[in-house]
Amino acid sequence: MSASPTSHAAVDRVAAALAAQGLEPEIVWFDDAVTTARLAADALGVEVGQIANSLVFTLDDEPILVLTSGAHRVDTEWLGSALGGVIHRASKETVKQATGQVIGGVAPLGHPAPVRTIVDTDLAAFPVVWAAAGHAKTVFSTTFDDLVRITRGTPHAVEPAALPIVEPAAVRERS
Numbered sequence: 001m002s003a004s005p006t007s008h009a010a011v012d013r014v015a016a017a018l019a020a021q022g023l024e025p026e027i028v029w030f031d032d033a034v035t036t037a038r039l040a041a042d043a044l045g046v047e048v049g050q051i052a053n054s055l056v057f058t059l060d061d062e063p064i065l066v067l068t069s070g071a072h073r074v075d076t077e078w079l080g081s082a083l084g085g086v087i088h089r090a091s092k093e094t095v096k097q098a099t100g101q102v103i104g105g106v107a108p109l110g111h112p113a114p115v116r117t118i119v120d121t122d123l124a125a126f127p128v129v130w131a132a133a134g135h136a137k138t139v140f141s142t143t144f145d146d147l148v149r150i151t152r153g154t155p156h157a158v159e160p161a162a163l164p165i166v167e168p169a170a171v172r173e174r175s
Helices: 007-018 039-043 076-083 092-099 121-125 144-151 169-174
Strands: 028-029 051-059 064-069 087-089 115-120 129-132 138-142 152-154
Touching: 007 028, 007 039, 007 138, 028 076, 039 121, 039 152, 051 076, 051 092, 051 115, 064 092, 076 087, 076 121, 092 115, 121 144, 121 152, 129 144, 144 152, 152 169
Parallel strands: 051 129, 064 115, 115 152
Antiparallel strands: 028 138, 051 064, 051 087, 129 138
């Protein structure tokens, strides 16, 4: 992590948007980009599930932001069906146009206009979650409840619930 904070227009917009929502978390700057959940978690010394990945997709050609736990991937076919449409990965141009930020540093807020947002319910398991702050070298901490509030997001699973593993009767009988 960097000892002296740096400035960047997108990060400044995120800080202003956070302040407008009544939050003033420290924006942490890293010396190197942390463009994956694993890199961010390692740099912060937290569980990868605490990282709120900001992924931009299109849902029937409209941008949608999915804030997902770094512990798993979005099942786009399942989520699209659950939301009543078809989800595709957004192009880098769509990401920039919708958020004003580039892939790798997309924050949950600070966008030119509101973006429909889905917040992974798995993030609720953690008292603190970390999200990008508008640049690939920045993050800020928040809570699941505040993440939902500041994004006006919809809490929703991003993959189907895992089914329990049931052993066949023949295996149980041998035990």
